[in-house]
Amino acid sequence: MRKVEDLFEKIHRLKKERNAIILAHYYQDPDIQDIADYIGDSLGLSQQAKKANADVIVFAGVHFMAETAKILNPTKTVLLPDLEAGCSLADSCPADQFEKFVKSHPDHVVVSYINCTSEVKALSDYICTSSNAVSIVNSIPKEKKIIFAPDKNLGRYVMKETGREMLLWDGSCVVHETFSEKKLIQLMMDHPKAEVIAHPECEEIVLKKANYIGSTTALLNYAVKSKNNEFIVVTEAGILHQMKKAAPEKVFIPSPPNANCACNECPYMRRNTLEKIAISLETLEPKIEVSPKIQEKALIPIQRMLELS
Ligand code: 13P
Numbered sequence: 001m002r003k004v005e006d007l008f009e010k011i012h013r014l015k016k017e018r019n020a021i022i023l024a025h026y027y028q029d030p031d032i033q034d035i036a037d038y039i040g041d042s043l044g045l046s047q048q049a050k051k052a053n054a055d056v057i058v059f060a061g062v063h064f065m066a067e068t069a070k071i072l073n074p075t076k077t078v079l080l081p082d083l084e085a086g087c088s089l090a091d092s093c094p095a096d097q098f099e100k101f102v103k104s105h106p107d108h109v110v111v112s113y114i115n116c117t118s119e120v121k122a123l124s125d126y127i128c129t130s131s132n133a134v135s136i137v138n139s140i141p142k143e144k145k146i147i148f149a150p151d152k153n154l155g156r157y158v159m160k161e162t163g164r165e166m167l168l169w170d171g172s173c174v175v176h177e178t179f180s181e182k183k184l185i186q187l188m189m190d191h192p193k194a195e196v197i198a199h200p201e202c203e204e205i206v207l208k209k210a211n212y213i214g215s216t217t218a219l220l221n222y223a224v225k226s227k228n229n230e231f232i233v234v235t236e237a238g239i240l241h242q243m244k245k246a247a248p249e250k251v252f253i254p255s256p257p258n259a260n261c262a263c264n265e266c267p268y269m270r271r272n273t274l275e276k277i278a279i280s281l282e283t284l285e286p287k288i289e290v291s292p293k294i295q296e297k298a299l300i301p302i303q304r305m306l307e308l309s
């Protein structure tokens with residue numbers, strides 16, 4: 001394997017040659033975060049993708065994120081270094097089944113979490129992310145019935161925050177669902193001064209223990225601004241890299257999953273590597289393609305979200 005410095009140099013050179021930018025999610029390996037032009041949560045990444053002027057967008061994230069970038073900026077070449085970088089939430093909501101479900105509830109407004117395929121987006125009225133789900137649902141008139149898909153945990157959290165009843169699709173995130181409540185309680189006992197900060201994709205039983213709940217960017221900002229010095233972080237462990245960089249004097253403890261690991265990593269996000277980024281810049285593959293029909297339909301609910309954010 002090449003040295004990390006060699007790969008950084010190669011990627012910088014290729015980025016210039018290709019007029020490319022790298023957008024990375026916080027759940028990427030630290031070295032990918034270090035080479036990215038922008039690191040953010042799903043909303044921030046969508047906003048950056050929309051305004052990108054470069055010819056090529058390398059998406060260091062998962063498939064639905066790269067697809068969203070292509071929908072928002074269809075004339076650009078959008079590359080996903082590993083096409084197998086999927087998402088259990090997107091997989092839990094096949095478009096054909098979702099279409100039947102939506103058609104059987106014609107009086108419902110459809111709000112879909114951005115973690116879904118472009119075909120599911122095309123069947124939706126609004127897209128939301130974890131940072132704006134509550135405000136998007138609050139913007140829908142009270143008398144309207146709502147379908148929320150595909151994350152039942154985020155959906156339940158939004159119901160609690162808004163006081164709205166919603167029809168929830170039965171999907172979940174493999175990463176956030178496997179946090180161990182038992183190990184979290186043990187950590188809280190070992191670190192009584194630590195604040196628990198959690199992502200709303202976690203199960204209710206875990207969220208009940210949290211002092212603060214938010215998207216990855218919201219968790220990062222909260223941890224940096226808080227007067228507290230110690231945090232138990234209940235989301236994918238990649239976010240700790242930016243937390244430690246932004247507040248090196250503070251202590252960040254990753255919450256462990258049920259398995260015998262100290263922290264929880266998304267197997268899809270972690271498929272991307274520096275080597276694959278270099279190869280995709282060199283070959284301009286794998287490209288993300290979205291059919292014009294789906295692009296046109298899926299853009300509408302994404303634009304609605306961006307206007308409300
Ligand atoms: P956010 O970064 O938008 O909070 O989303 C987390 C996530 O699970 C992305 O797949």
Ligand code: SF4
Nearest residue numbers: 087088173174175266
């Ligand atoms: Fe999907 Fe969960 Fe991985 Fe995010 S962390 S990409 S929701 S599987």
